Amino acid sequence: MTPTHRHTSHHDAPAHHPGHGHGGHHEHDDPGQAEILDLDAEVFAEHLASITAWLPLTSEPRLIVDLGCGTGTGTFALLERFPDAHVTAVDNSAGHLRILSEKARARGVEERVRTVRADLDSDHWPDLGTPGLVWASASMHHMARPERALRSVRELLAPGGLFAVVELAGFPRFLPADAPGDRPGLEERAHAATDSFHAEHVPHRGADWGPMLAAAGFTVEDERTLTVDIEGGRSEAIGRYAHGSLQRLRGVAAPVLDPQDLAALDELLDTDGPNSILRRTDLAVRTERTVWAARRAAAGG
Incomplete structure (x- = not known):
């Protein structure tokens, strides 16, 4: 595995998993979730471009399928990376697909984007064509x-086509370990408070997809663990991203969190208060993503 700086779209906010209404069996048309996805795209645009450039393709794809496309972070990065390609964007959230379509029109690429609402946990998927690249971030x-x-x-992939799976090791961290001053380590404790929730509701988060890909008939050609550490001063969006993310974290952690920790978290989330996270100058975005690039295994292989 080769460490590099990269992030994929759509982190997993605990309250409603903005890994996007995704196309899985649950759907959340939630404006707050859509906002987080859009902030995610803004904060990590540079890193997303680096991973689309890395993809080990044998030829440029003409048709791409973006599974669990959310509000279009991956879709638009792929359209930019492959200017002759069309993208079929698939999600279970009508709201996310509507936002994606509006963005496509605003960018003048609506003729290169097809949106499909689908439950990807279904036994029968709609016709998604025969893509040369399937992207699942x-x-x-x-x-x-x-x-x-x-x-x-x-079964969907064209012969020789590539399947890119990008997955997160966990929820991003934003605060220094010694923050806030009166409750150092608060962020880690808040995450720990969500562990049982995630174990029950998102058991495959942080999984090693290599063996699962092999069991499904793929050969993994490359795998990389990608480290992200972005200084808060690089983008004013990072403060808003941290605020929205921790607000959603609170929704899951609150019933389990120590009352003093909950009070400290609420101080960080109070946008008008003196301890608001939006006033901090020591924020950063720290996370890891792993990317698997796979092709269909040869017959009998």
Whole structure:
């Protein structure tokens, strides 16, 4: 594995998993979730471009399928990377697909984008064509039966086509370890408070997809663990991104969190208060993503 700086679209906010209404079995047409996805795209645009440039393709794809496309972070990065390609953007959220379509019109690329609303946990997928590239960013771990979805992708791919799976190790961190001053380590404790929730509702988060890809009939050609550490001063969006993300984290952590920690978290989330996270100058975005690039295994292989 080769460490580099990169992030994929759509991190997994705990309250409603903006790994996007994704195309899995659950749907959340939630304006707050859509905002997080858009901020995610803004903060990590540079890193997303680096991973689309890295993809080990044998030829430029003419048709791409973006599974669990959310509001279009991957879709638009792929359209930019492959100027002759068309993208079929698939999600279970009508709201996300509507936003994606509006963005496509605003960017003048609506003729290169087809949106499809689908439950990717279904036994029967709609006709998605025969893509040379299938992109699944932070969406596979939302599947109730990912092994079935992986087999569906295998049948979907054009001969020699590439399947790119990008998954997160966990929720991004934003605060220094010694913050806030009166409750150091608050962020880690808030994440720990969500562990049982994630174990029950998102059991495949952080999984090693290599063996699952192999079991579904793929050969993994390359795998990289990608580290992200972006200084807060690089973008004013990072403060808003941190605020929205921690607000959603609070929704899951609150019932389990120590009352003093909850009070400290609420101070960070109070946008008008003196301790607001928006006033901090020491924020950063720290996370890891792993990318698997796979092709259909040869017959008998």
